[in-house]
Amino acid sequence: MTESPGDGGAPSDRIAFRILGPLQLTGANGTVRIPPGRQEIILAALLLEVNRVVSTDYLVDLIWNDEPPDTARTQVQICVSRLRKLFSTAGxxxxxxxxxxxxxxxxxxxxVDAAVFGxxxxxARQLVKQDRPAEAVDLLRAAGSLWLGSCLSGLASDTLRSKALQLDEERLTALETRIQLELDLGRHHQLxxxxGRLVHDHPLRERLRGQLMLALHRSGRQAEALDVYRVGRELLAEELGLDPGEELRRxxxxxxxxxxxxxxxTDRPRAGGPAPAAPQPAAPPVVPGPVAREEIPRQLPADTADFVGDEEQIAGIGRALTGDGTRRAVGVTVIVGKPGTGKSTLATHVAHRLSENGFPDGQLYCDLRGTGTPATSSEVLGRFLRALGIPGPxxxxxxxxxxxxxxTLMASRRVLxxxxDAASESQVLPLLPGSSACAVLVTSRLRLxxxxxxxxxxxxxxxxxxxLELLARVIGTGRVTGESVAAEALVRTVGGLPLALRIVAARLAARPHWTLASMVQRLSSERHRLDELTHGEMTIRASLSLTHDGLAPQDRALLRLLSLAQGPTLPGWLAGALLDDHRSFPSDLLEPLVDVQMLDVVGMDRGGQFRYRFHEIIRVFAREQLAANDTPAMRAAASQRMLGGWLSLAEQAHRRIYGGDFTVLHGAAPRWNPPAGCVEELLTDPLEWLDGEQANLVQAVEHAAGEQLHELSWDLATTxxxxxxxxxxxxxxxHTHQLAxxxxxxxxxxxxxxxxxxxxxSLYLSRSQHEESRDALGTALELFTGIGDPHGLALCRRDLALLARTDGDDATALELYAGSLRDFDLAGDVVGRAIVLTQSAHIRMRNGQHDVAQTQLDEALGIYRSVGYTGGLARTLRRVGQVQLQRGEHERAVRTLTEVLDLCRETGDVMGEGHLLRDLGQALSGMGRDDQARRFFDSSLSVREQIMDQGGAAMVRLDLARLLERTGEHIRSRELLESAARTFRDRRMSRELREAQGLLDIAV
Incomplete structure (x- = not known):
């Protein structure tokens, strides 16, 4: 038996990577959640080129387009490291x-589904060549079943989308090929x-339209086949100004x-035999109806002369409403959006465009008053029946x-x-005609x-x-181009909201002596912005008030209180804090506001929970309502709960990273604890959560300091x-510390x-600002001594010891470390003790006391492992590697340091990465592997420069200069030494300056 080319195909349950639809990853235990954003984009890019190299530069361009930050390559590296960890943990x-x-x-x-598809x-092509069409059809159908939607649907990358479109095109071509094969096999009735569905989805693909015509013709439905051609001809003329191609015309x-x-x-007559009779289409049924006057209602409001819209979007609505001749139900399109986005304007414009050719039997219109007292379905039907010629009685x-x-009346008509402004599905359902020749266009602030x-x-x-185009149409192109900067500022100020922009344009049109810059100035005050956004009967406040007043009391209160939050996006738990509601799923409180478009869902966080955002005009409106409806005491209580929630989560994140409340001081500010289940989801990776919420957390410190919530502000800032x-x-x-x-x-x-x-x-010490560090730590030590706080004293003495080490005073440093150990023991801070042991071990190591250093490091490692603090483990293992280096155990040191480098990259510790790259350079240099050592030094220098660590960068230059001097690159070595010496001098790094100066003195 000859083996089929399709034999041995992978079953779908083997597929781990799916890009033929939304990006999906399946591991040993089922579907794996891919963190949205950069990791999604990088994984998608790699899968599109599976088993082929994708350059880092290409990945950088994908994520940041033409404006990558200095740390772009490092951030890509971090994302790849996290994807590797995801693969490992998910199996x-x-x-x-x-x-x-x-x-x-x-x-x-x-x-990989795309590879299986290819x-x-x-x-299938091989099977066709072997004249085995039925088997080819089965294989092509299996290939089509791999698709779960458009390739990489939902991924926010234009570049990847263009690549995905190529695969989408291959899918359609494969579909057309399979359909042609099935038509050749005589399966027209089944097809x-x-x-018909495919032509509806892809109305401009002439091959599909021709295949539908052929299938209908072979099924004895010639009239329908010709109607499909007519619809396609009209669509091509309207959309592209073209006639059908020659093949379709033939x-x-x-x-x-x-x-x-x-x-x-299979249907053609055999030689000498009669041709089979073609089946005749059944006559259409006649639908009786009540006797009525012949009325053609034209109820549409006037179109907007200066309408500006998305032509592709308008064309899509038109296609959905007019259908393609194969639709069996009434076409319904729902336009949804927040107040002021122009839903009614768009609906009216589209309806006018379609009215004459698409719906010659009339257009019915009704304002359903969804944001006020809604019209009843019975009331609306009464109006429509009268408009259609039915007498009132x-x-x-x-x-x-x-x-x-x-x-019954609509069954014989083509009416739009x-x-x-629909209020609900139940209000709309009785108003839907039964005929597929009619269509319904609905606008609503709900998604229905x-x-x-x-x-x-x-x-x-x-x-x-x-x-800007809308603005120019109302006030004239000259005024817009003459003040282009001010025009763009106007657009930003109103957030691109069409109603707000029309109001601004109308005011400017009525006052030709006003400049656009003066209008920007008038709108700059948030307090008076809504007062400015009014002209005649157009007013943003009135539009928003209709929705606001229709909300339940609790939803109105939440909308107002949410305006207290000033971060770029809002997490769901915030709703529970603002209302002091401890339900398990606090984001449920936000759904009514999302439903009426007063709040947008803008994505998901790393924990899989939704993120929300205000449109700026709605935020201004909510703050205005807050001032009018909530007392200062109510606002203050809500603010304290909200900020207490941020503090609670930051505190719990710290505990999960360090294994407890170690190396940090906490105050007495009240916490608001989000539900336990919510916290578990958010803090699955506590450092990632802190990183993702950095903007909100910094803003929370600013808010607390501004409200004089001093206890909360210092606690959150130090955490x-x-x-x-x-x-x-x-x-x-x-920034946060100075405010607090x-x-x-x-x-x-x-x-x-x-x-x-x-x-x-500690910060100043990290920046090598030694005098500033000494002053701050000295003052803190006096204050902690005065109030008898051993934990605070331990932290100060630890950093003062580090300062003494930097100055070359090892004796003072060891004395301070001893005092810090006593204080950390009094405070019960075991991680603080481990940090001091690790730091003092470095002094012992430098002085040749390797056994003492190793004993201290072993104790520190034991502590870190017992509490599960990965960061401390990495730093202490680094010191172990350095001890191994000093003992001449270079190979062992390289293995240890490489392990620590991987740990730093997995946790996103950029500072640690810079240190480890330098350590590995030193280890390899000591082994005489100069080329490798130079690459590590270069990488370390790049990381240090990216994070603006000038002191650390200078120390790497010192190492690199030694290496280049040994390899004969004397000029470059001297340049590096001079640069390092300047930095050491500026930063008062005396020990390092003496070393650099000594090398300069003996340099060639």
């Missing part, structure tokens, strides 16, 4: 390996419905002529009877029904997801180019050092002041 049988100039996903092609297409002519060559091979009283009469078969259009704010230190975020570290310090000093908060000064001392 995915694949690997991401580094291969210059980038990375490659190594995976069995049978586990192989099945190739096998009509499938091809097919129409052949159908009209009854050309026998169109029959399927004949109209039934009952809703069901009115709906039946309405559907426009339902503006229960309307069957509805096509939904999410209307957003205008893009800047469209907004965030957990993040700032690992990520090298020195500017945020100083000002609040604490104003309030006379001694402990808070001491805690902040102690933390700032």
């Amino acid at each position: 995915v049988d694949a690997a991401i390996t580094t291969r210059p100039p980038g990375y490659v996903v190594k995976a069995d092609s049978a586990t 192989r099945q297409l190739a096998d 009509v419905g499938e091809i 097919l129409e002519s052949a159908i009209l002529a009854g050309d026998p060559s169109l029959r399927a091979a 004949v109209i039934p009283e009952l809703l069901d009877e009115r709906a039946e009469m309405y559907r 029904v426009v339902l503006d 997801t229960a309307l069957p078969g509805a096509h939904r259009v999410e209307l957003d704010v205008l893009s800047t180019p469209r907004a 965030l050092v957990t993040l700032f230190e690992v990520r090298g975020a020195h500017d945020q570290w100083e 310090l000002s609040a604490c000093r104003t309030a006379g908060n001694t402990r808070g002041t001491a805690a902040l000064l102690s933390s700032l001392g």
Whole structure:
């Protein structure tokens, strides 16, 4: 038996990577969640080129386009490291390996749906060549079943989307090929419905349209086949200004002529035999209806002369409403959007465009008053029946009877029904005609997801180019181009909201002597912005008030209180804190606001929970309502709960990273604890959570300090050092601490002041600002001594010891470390003890006391392992590697240091990565592997420069200079030494300066 090319195909349950639809990853225990954003984009890019190298530069361009940050390559490296960890923990049988100039996903092609799809297409082509069409059809159908939607749907990358479109095109070509094969096999009866759906989805693909015509013709439905051609001809003329292609025109002519060559091979008469009679289409049924006057209702409001919209979006709505001749139900389109986005304007414009050709029997319109007192379905049906010519006395009283009469009248007509501002599905359902020749266009602030078969259009704010176009149409192109900067500022100020922009444009049009810059100035005050956004009967406040007033009391209160939060996006638990509601799923409180478009869902966080955001105009409105409806005491209580929630989560994140409340001081500010289940989801990776919420957490410190919540502000600021230190975020570290310090000093908060000064001392030490560090730590030590706080004293003495080490005073450093150990023991801080042991071991190591150093490091390692603190483990293992180096155990040191480097990269510890790259360079240099050592030094220098660690960068230059001097590159070596010496001098790094100067003195 000959083996089929399709034999041995991978079953779908082997597929681990799916890109033929939304990006999906399946591991040993089922579907694996891929963190949205950069990791999604990188994984998608690698899978599109599975088993082929993708360059780092390409990945950088994918994520940041033309403006990558200095740390872009490092961030890509971190993302890849996290994907590797994800593969490992999820049991995915694949690997991401580094291969210059980038990375490659190594995976069995049978586990990647796109690769399986490509192989099945190739096998199908072979079967066709072997004249085995039925088997080819089966294989092509299996290939089609791999698709779960458009390739990489939902991924926010234009570049990847263009690549995905190539695969989408291959899918359609494969579909067309399979359909042609099935038509050749005489399966036209079974194919009509499938091809009809495909033509509906892809109305401009002429091959599909021709296949539908052929299937209908062979099924004895010639009239429908010709109607499909007519619809396609009109669509091509309207959309593209083109006539159908020659092949489609020939097919129409052949159908009209009854050309026998169109029959399927299986239906053609045998030689000498009669041709089978073609089945005749059944006559359409006649639908009786009540006697009525012939009325053609034209109820649409006036179109907007200066309308600006998305032509592609408008065309899509038109296609959904007019259908393609194969639709069996009424076409329904729902336009949804927040207040002021122009839903009614768009609906009216589209309805006018379609009215004459698409719906010649009339257009019905009704404002359903969804944001006020909603109109009843019975009331609306009464209006429509009268408009259709039914006398008032004949109209039934009952809703069901009115709906039946309405559907009967509409059955013989082509009418467009426009339902503006719908309140609910139950209000709309009785207003739907029964005929597929009619269509319904609905606008609503709700998504109306229960309307069957509805096509939904999410209307957003205008893009800047469209907004400027609208402005120019109202006030004139000259004024817009003459003040282009001010025009763009106007658009930004109103957030691209169409209603707000029309109001601004109308005011400017009525006042030609006003400049656009003056309008920007008038809108700059948030307090008076809504007062400015009014003109005649157009007012943003009125539009938003309609929705606000229709909300339940609790939802109105939450909308107002949410305006207290000023971060870029809002987490779901915040709703529970603001309302003091401890339900398990606090994000449920936000859903009513999302439903009415007063709040947007903008994505998911790393824990899989939704993120929310206000449109700026709605935030301004909510703050106005907050001031009018909530007392200062109510606002203050809500703020304290919200900020207490941020503090609680940051505190718990620190505990999970360090294994407890170690190396940090806490105050007495009240916490608000989110539900336990919510916390577990959020803090699965506590450092990632801190990183993702950095903007909100910094803003929370600013908020607390501004409200003089001094105890809360210092506690949160010092807790965030957990993040700032690992990520090298020195500017945020100083910014938050200075704000909190000002609040604490104003309030006379001694402990808070001491805690902040102690933390700032650590920061200044990291920056090699030794005098500033010594002053801050000295003051903090005095304050902690005065209040008898051993934990604070331990932290100060630890950092003062490090300062003494930097100055070369090892004796003083060891004395301070001894005092710090006693204080940490009094405070019960075992991690603090381990940190001091690790730091003092470095002094012992430098002085040749290797056994003492190793004993201290072993104790520290034991502590870190017992509490599960990975960061401390990495730092102590680094010291172990350095001890091994000093003992001449170079190979062993390289293995230890490489292990620590991987740990740093997995946790995103950029500072640690810079240290480890330097250590490995030193180890390899000591082994005489100069080329490798130089690469590590270069990488370390790059990392240090990216995070602006000038002192650390200078120390790497010192190492590199020694290496280059040995390899004969004397000029470059001297340049590096001079650069390092300047930095050491500026930063008062005396020990390092003496070393650099000594090397310069003996340099060639």
